[in-house]
Amino acid sequence: MPENTNIRNLGKMPDDNRIEGIDVARSIALIGMVYINLNVILGTNFEEVYVLSNLGVLNNALQGRFASLFLVIAGLGLGLFKQKYDKNYDIRIIKRAIFFFFVGSINLLYWGPDIIHMYSIYFMMGIVFIRLKKEILMVIMAMNSLVQYILLQNLNYELGFTINYDYFTFTILKNLLFDGYYPVIPWSSFLILGILISKLDLKNMKILWTMFAIGLSMLSISIEISTSPENSLNDIFSMYPYPPNFIFIFSSLGSSMVILSLCLMLSKKIKFVSLANIGRLSFTLYQFHLIYGFIIISIYDFNRPYPEVAIGLTILFWIIILIMINIIDSKKLGIFEKILRSLSNN
Numbered sequence: 001m002p003e004n005t006n007i008r009n010l011g012k013m014p015d016d017n018r019i020e021g022i023d024v025a026r027s028i029a030l031i032g033m034v035y036i037n038l039n040v041i042l043g044t045n046f047e048e049v050y051v052l053s054n055l056g057v058l059n060n061a062l063q064g065r066f067a068s069l070f071l072v073i074a075g076l077g078l079g080l081f082k083q084k085y086d087k088n089y090d091i092r093i094i095k096r097a098i099f100f101f102f103v104g105s106i107n108l109l110y111w112g113p114d115i116i117h118m119y120s121i122y123f124m125m126g127i128v129f130i131r132l133k134k135e136i137l138m139v140i141m142a143m144n145s146l147v148q149y150i151l152l153q154n155l156n157y158e159l160g161f162t163i164n165y166d167y168f169t170f171t172i173l174k175n176l177l178f179d180g181y182y183p184v185i186p187w188s189s190f191l192i193l194g195i196l197i198s199k200l201d202l203k204n205m206k207i208l209w210t211m212f213a214i215g216l217s218m219l220s221i222s223i224e225i226s227t228s229p230e231n232s233l234n235d236i237f238s239m240y241p242y243p244p245n246f247i248f249i250f251s252s253l254g255s256s257m258v259i260l261s262l263c264l265m266l267s268k269k270i271k272f273v274s275l276a277n278i279g280r281l282s283f284t285l286y287q288f289h290l291i292y293g294f295i296i297i298s299i300y301d302f303n304r305p306y307p308e309v310a311i312g313l314t315i316l317f318w319i320i321i322l323i324m325i326n327i328i329d330s331k332k333l334g335i336f337e338k339i340l341r342s343l344s345n346n
Contacts, residue, residue: 019080019202021264023279024272026073028259030282032066034289035314040113041293044310059307064241067115067182068190068252069259071122075194076260078126083198085344090127095343097123103287103336111290116283118182122191125184129195137192144186145246151178151185157243179243186249193253197260205268208261215257222251277325284334285321292317 039059082089097120104117129137157179177184200207226239226247237247266272278285296313333341 018280019264019267020272020276021202021267022073022076022260023276024267025069025260025263026279026282027275028263029066029069029073030278030285030289031314031318032062033070033286034317035310036062036066037113037289038293038314038317039307039310041297042310042313044307060240064244064248065252065255068187069256070115071182071187071190072194072197072253072256072260074119074122075126075129075191075196076198077194078123078130078191079195079198081344082130089130092344093123093127096340097121099339099343107287107290110294113181115182116286118176118180118187121176121184122188125188126191126195129188129192134196134199137196141189141192144189145249148178148183148186148244149246152243152245155179181242183244186244189249189253190256193256197257202264205265208265211257212261212265215254215261218254219251219258220254222247222254226251274322274325278321281325281334281337283336283340287336288321289317 036059044059078093081093085092100116100123101120104114104120107114107116129140132140155174155178175183197211200211202208222239225237238245239248239251241248241252267276293313
């Protein structure tokens with residue numbers, strides 16, 4: 001896009017250089033996150049299942065997977081953005097980070113597990129990571145889980161979701177780095193993976209198949225280890241994200257590679273128009289799904305509903321979204337995407 005693009009036209013200008021598979025992967029991450037977050041907002045009772053069985057097991061297995069995929073795609077986007085806008089790259093990313101922090105801080109007033117405010121931290125880190133050699137990035141990824149394990153042995157993780165106002169600065173830093181919902185240590189590994197993927201030729205099917213095979217192997221190994229009856233080290237070999245131990249990070253890196261590579265490969269053969277449009281509007285739709293969830297519980301108190309209720313409300317949400325996308329001009333950007341685009345072209 002030309003540097004002198006009129007900002008008033010940004011809302012209707014599609015980016016011809018977009019890789020559709022990335023938008024499709026982003027839409028899958030958002031669809032999954034909506035389901036997980038609606039369960040949290042509703043306070044779903046997984047101990048009693050009315051129709052479908054094993055939803056509690058599925059919900060636990062999916063915890064953190066879609067958020068980690070979001071971060072991988074964020075790192076991928078930072079890398080591709082660097083290739084396209086090398087001039088004034090830092091300033092463009094800093095402006096985006098400030099906007100994410102502003103929106104995320106508002107979200108935190110009513111939604112504790114918000115990921116948007118963490119985007120501001122990860123985008124600032126991305127400015128540094130993008131300049132590092134891949135060998136150094138891989139060392140950082142390896143060190144992340146080791147440092148997390150050491151911290152788990154020396155700090156109280158369970159206190160992380162509460163604010164101690166007597167030690168406010170320390171608590172906030174500890175929350176960002178160690179025991180928040182998406183702590184830098186070790187969640188920055190997902191951002192790094194995305195940056196590493198951005199350096200690959202994403203049009204090369206051999207590379208995409210290799211990425212799929214590696215990701216599937218990582219995921220399979222993680223499932224085998226975590227479900228083994230001989231596994232007595234749940235603090236290391238559990239796939240649950242709280243705390244985010246080694247196997248959770250390892251398996252989520254694998255699942256992200258599987259989903260992303262599949263989306264990139266399939267999008268070369270099939271046009272996923274609706275999914276791609278959802279992916280392009282992911283920031284706006286993320287904000288909308290929070291409003292949707294809290295409007296639902298303000299209208300009716302479900303009082304720990306069955307899991308089927310969350311599934312039904314998730315399906316209803318996406319029916320509404322698909323109708324809206326097909327009614328309006330699908331090439332239009334959402335309000336938050338317009339702001340980000342304008343910040344990138346100034």
